[in-house]
Amino acid sequence: MDKSRDVRVAQKVFMEYLHVTRGICFSDAEHMSKCSPIFISKLLEKVKDAAMEPTEGGEEVAFRSMVKKREMRDMRVSKALVRLFNFHPINEFEPFMESIGITPSEYEPFLPRDLMFLNDDEMLLNNFRVLCNYGIARTKIGRIYRDATEVFSFDQGVLASKLKALEDQGLSKTSVIKLVMSNPVILVRDPNAELKILHWLDDVGIQRDWLGRFLSAKKSYNLGKMVQVLQFFNDLGFTKEGIGKLVRQNPDFLFSGSGKMLFSAVLIILKAGSGKKELLDLFLNFPNLSVDHFTRNLRRGIFFLAEIGVSEEDIKKFVVSNGSILGSVQLKKANSLLTYLSVGKKRLCKIVMEDPHQLMKFSLGSKVSRLPKVDLYGASFKEKVKFLQSIGFVEGSEDMKRALKSFRGKGSELQDRYDFLVKTGLDPKDVVNMIKVAPQVLNQRIHRLESKISFLVNDMAYPLSALEMSQK
Numbered sequence: 424m425d426k427s428r429d430v431r432v433a434q435k436v437f438m439e440y441l442h443v444t445r446g447i448c449f450s451d452a453e454h455m456s457k458c459s460p461i462f463i464s465k466l467l468e469k470v471k472d473a474a475m476e477p478t479e480g481g482e483e484v485a486f487r488s489m490v491k492k493r494e495m496r497d498m499r500v501s502k503a504l505v506r507l508f509n510f511h512p513i514n515e516f517e518p519f520m521e522s523i524g525i526t527p528s529e530y531e532p533f534l535p536r537d538l539m540f541l542n543d544d545e546m547l548l549n550n551f552r553v554l555c556n557y558g559i560a561r562t563k564i565g566r567i568y569r570d571a572t573e574v575f576s577f578d579q580g581v582l583a584s585k586l587k588a589l590e591d592q593g594l595s596k597t598s599v600i601k602l603v604m605s606n607p608v609i610l611v612r613d614p615n616a617e618l619k620i621l622h623w624l625d626d627v628g629i630q631r632d633w634l635g636r637f638l639s640a641k642k643s644y645n646l647g648k649m650v651q652v653l654q655f656f657n658d659l660g661f662t663k664e665g666i667g668k669l670v671r672q673n674p675d676f677l678f679s680g681s682g683k684m685l686f687s688a689v690l691i692i693l694k695a696g697s698g699k700k701e702l703l704d705l706f707l708n709f710p711n712l713s714v715d716h717f718t719r720n721l722r723r724g725i726f727f728l729a730e731i732g733v734s735e736e737d738i739k740k741f742v743v744s745n746g747s748i749l750g751s752v753q754l755k756k757a758n759s760l761l762t763y764l765s766v767g768k769k770r771l772c773k774i775v776m777e778d779p780h781q782l783m784k785f786s787l788g789s790k791v792s793r794l795p796k797v798d799l800y801g802a803s804f805k806e807k808v809k810f811l812q813s814i815g816f817v818e819g820s821e822d823m824k825r826a827l828k829s830f831r832g833k834g835s836e837l838q839d840r841y842d843f844l845v846k847t848g849l850d851p852k853d854v855v856n857m858i859k860v861a862p863q864v865l866n867q868r869i870h871r872l873e874s875k876i877s878f879l880v881n882d883m884a885y886p887l888s889a890l891e892m893s894q895k
Contacts, residue, residue, distance in 0.1 A: 428493070428497070429467055429496075429500055430460070430463055430464075430467070432497050432500045432501055432504075433463050433466055433467055433500065433504060434456040434457055434463060435456070435501075436500075436501050436504045436505060436508075437455075437456040437463065437466065437504070437518075438452050438453050438455075438456035438457075440504075440505075440508045441455060441456065441515070444508065445515065445540065445541070445542065446542060447515075447541060447542065451548075451551075451552075454522055454561050455515075455518045455519055455522045456518075457522075458521070458522035458561070458562055459517075459518035459519075459521040459522045460521075461521055461526075461527055462517055462518040462521055462527075463518075466504060466507070466513075467500070469507060470500060470503035470504055470507055512539060512540075513539075514534065514539045515539060515540050515541045516530075516533075516534050516535060516538070516539070516541065516544075517530070517534065519541055520533060520534070520565065520568075522561065522562070523551075523561060523562065523563075523564040523565040523568060524562045524563055524564065524565030524566060525565040525568060525569060529569065533568065533569075533572065546575065546576055546577065546578070547575045547576075549579060550574060550575045550576075550577055550582050551564065551575065553582045553583055553586075554567065554582070557583075557586055557596070557599075557600070558596060558597075558600055559600055559603070559604065563604060563640065566604060566607060567603065567604070567607040567610070569607075570607040570608055571607040571608050571610055571611050573611050574607070574610050574611060582610070585610050585614075586599060586603070586610075588614055589602065589603070589609070589614055592614060592618055592621055592631065593621065593630075593631035593632060594631060594632055594634070594635060595632050595635060597635060598632050598634060598635025598636075598638065599635075600640065601635055601638040601639065601640050602634075602635065602638060604640035605638055605639065605640055605641075605642055605643055605644050606643065606644055606646065617646060618646065619646070619647075619650050620634065620646050620649050620650050620653075621634070623650060623653045626663055627653070627663045627664070627666045627667035627670065628663065628664065628667040629667050629670065629671065636674075637674045637677075637678045638678070644678070644681045645681040645682075646681070648681040648682045648683070649677045649678075649681050649682055651682060652676055652677055652682035652685060652686075653666060653670070653677075655686075655689075656669060656670075656706070659699060659702055659703050659706070660699065660703055661703075661706075669706060669709075672709075673709060673713075673714065675713045675714050675715065676714055679713065679714050679715050684714045684715050684718050685714050685718075687718050688714060688717060688718040688721060688750070689702065691718070691721055691722065691725070691742070692705065692721075692742060692743070692746050694739075695738075695739040695740075695742035695743050695746070696739050696740075696742075696743050697742070697743045697746070701743055701746070705746060705747055708747060709747075710747060710750065710751040712751065716753070717750040717751070718750070719753075720749065720750045720751065720752060720753050720754070721742075721746065721749055721750040723753065723754060724749035724750065724752070724754055724782070725738055725742065725749070727754045727756075727757050728741060728775070730757035730758075730768075731757050731761075731768045731771050731772045731775070732768045732769065732772045733772055733775075733776065737776070741776070741779065744779075745779040748779050748780065748782055748783065749779075749782065751783070752782055752783055752785070752786045753786055753787045754782065754785055754786065754787065755785055755786070755787050755789075755791070760785055760791065763791040763792075763793070764791060764792075764793060764794050765793040765794065766794055770794075803833050803834040803835075804827070804834065805834070806833070806834025806835055806837075807826075807827055807830055807834040807837060808823070808827070809834075810834060810837045810838050810841070811823050811826055811827070813838075814841065814851075814854075814855050814858070815855055822859045825859075825862060826858060826859070826862035828862075829862035829863045829866070830862060830863075830865065830866065831863075831866045837865050839869065840865045840867070840868075840869055840872065841854060841858075841865065843869050843872060843873070844857075844872065847876055847887065848887050849887065
């Protein structure tokens with residue numbers, strides 16, 4: 424059985440019924456018959472028994488060829504449908520709703536309770552044709568019906584005047600169509616109140632119809648939220664000229680979720696501790712990519728930093744200082760990058776924190792090579808020298824040589840132990856003298872130092888100065 428052929432037959436019969444029998448204009452009847460496949464399949468389901476081919480015998484024997492059989496089947500389907508329409512009138516609002524883009528699961532609440540024939544709702548058809556004649560695709564009108572049903576109850580001439588009023592706001596017909604499709608409720612509200620965004624565009628030097636270039640009939644927009652974006656830039660300190668330039672360069676600041684994605688990025692940066700100055704700098708030098716990608720990169724970048732061991736506090740500082748870099752690059756996954764580079768988290772963390780621009784080399788799709796192995800002994804030795812110099816040791820002196828010879832462990836630990844001793848209340852100069860006399864004091868872990876000092880001061884009742892005197 425050729426289902427597609429049955430569908431074509433049903434569409435033709437249904438179109439003739441709507442146009443000839445019900446008096447619906449040809450273009451509307453044709454559209455309804457061709458754009459309501461679910462309704463057509465239900466019709467065919469109702470006449471499937473009548474359409475079944477009879478067994479051979481009698482008059483059918485003379486029509487054994489496939490062509491004749493097909494013609495006979497077409498005739499049976501057609502007659503069965505005509506009979507169905509004559510004795511079982513259909514609810515014409517069902518195929519109409521489906522043909523304008525409303526699914527059967529959606530249109531049930533919209534079906535009139537006391538009407539079955541379209542011609543009985545003259546205002547519905549009149550307003551439907553106004554929208555069609557204006558240039559709105561028939562299959563998209565369902566969105567207007569769902570979001571602003573009252574449009575189809577307008578008296579003669581009201582809808583046309585509302586469309587004209589939108590054009591009078593300085594919008595082209597194409598822009599009005601996009602605006603109406605993305606915001607159907609604008610047809611039932613005051614356009615002056617709804618389109619405050621146009622006055623902002625005037626103020627920042629952008630032609631009103633610029634709006635239509637970026638509207639999509641497939642999306643929805645909150646024009647009030649767009650105004651908030653422009654107000655935000657104004658509060659941030661941008662001049663009107665600056666706002667105009669910024670929005671022209673980055674239209675998605677307004678159109679990506681009506682500013683939702685922009686404010687998501689701003690919220691992340693503010694939570695990190697940024698202020699007006701940092702935000703202003705960011706937008707003055709915003710990277711050449713959409714705000715959607717920037718925000719996603721920023722979120723992934725923060726997660727990346729956490730994965731390689733950067734502390735929460737340092738992540739916040741990093742976002743404040745290098746938010747633009749973090750949002751500019753779509754980073755590889757941390758585990759993959761560690762494998763490619765053949766390094767541990769500590770080393771990668773150090774690389775990124777010392778030079779944030781290194782992140783640009785770790786973008787998704789970029790080729791990453793193994794990093795050369797690090798001379799851990801040499802690096803630790805340099806850290807020890809650097810630490811000793813920072814507390815007053817002279818490079819190459821006997822004191823430094825003796826201290827370097829005595830030190831054990833990592834150079835990075837010395838500073839922490841020195842800081843602990845100073846925090847206990849010891850004078851920094853006395854701590855330096857202690858290190859000169861007995862450098863091995865910094866070989867002890869902080870908890871060991873804490874335990875010994877506690878025993879001396881709390882258990883033995885010695886003053887802290889006794890520790891200083893013992894080294895003299």
